[in-house]
Amino acid sequence: MKILISADMEGATGVTWPGDVLPGASQWERCRHLFTSDVNAAIAGFFDGGADAVLVNEAHWSMRNLLLEQLDERAEMLTGKHKTLSMVEGVQHGDVDGIAFVGYHTGAGTEGVLAHTYLANSLTGVWVSGARASEGLLNSLVVAEYGVPVVLVTGDDRTCEDAKGYAPEARSVAVKDYVSRYAAVCRPPARTAREIRAAAKAATALAVRHEPVRGGPFAMELEFDAEHLAGAATAVPGVEHSGERRVSYTMPTMYEAIRCFKAVTTVVSAAVEDQYG
DSSP states (O other): OEEEEEEOSTTSTTOOSGGGTSTTSTTHHHHHHHHHHHHHHHHHHHHHTTOSEEEEEEOSTTTOOSOGGGSOTTSEEEOSSOOTTGGGTTGGGSOOOEEEEEEEOOOTTSSSTTOOBSBSSSEEEEEETTEEOOHHHHHHHHHHTTTOOEEEEEEEHHHHHHHHHHOTTSEEEEEEEEEETTEEEEOOHHHHHHHHHHHHHHHGGGOOOOOOOOOOOEEEEEEESSHHHHHHHTTSTTOEEEETTEEEEEESSHHHHHHHHHHHHHHHHHHOOTTTO
16 A cells, blocks of 8 residues: 655644745744654554555645655655646556645635645635635545545645545544634644544545546636736636636646646746735
């Protein structure tokens, strides 16, 4: 049994504001330890449950936040950017039985600690086939095309609620309760580590590959906080205006949809100016 952990940071224990997750910011170095603790708890739980291998895909920002020197030595870590499937890189090789979303968060335009979808501010909403999409939903649709179930989700309480919509069978652990986008009632790391480890152990029973799900075509719609960003996005072939600050495109598979999404967010990021966005 091989488990892939997609590790994001906004949903980690103790994380509540941008300074906790932006590389070089005031609390980032401290929160890297908390982030690594959550991931280690999941690794330990999966091995407790009978996993033979665990690969951790670093999925936050620079994708160089987890502390390798503190990582459970039984696991391996994929770190760095420019990966074909970004946050779920590694799922495409046919040897992954289940995936865990550790440290995840809710989507742009919704309630949740540090809520966003890929871009911290510029994207105010993402929809896939009419449903408002978090990163969890988008990534769950990608891994479904490879027959891999989502077996564990950790983050704030709103994230666990969101996961019920795309992975209703998955185990979930709320490491904090949402108060505002930049405030939460947090559990101490000793407690969250125990809870994550126990949930991961139980989640191994769900790690059974199934037939790939072909749910396309996928109609994507993106809303930005400024009109010129929508204009920039249309530089990507197939992406068209669907409103003053919105663009849309349709792809036959989620693999193609997420890769187009990556292209759009890359172009849009380059069009953001200091202060005015």
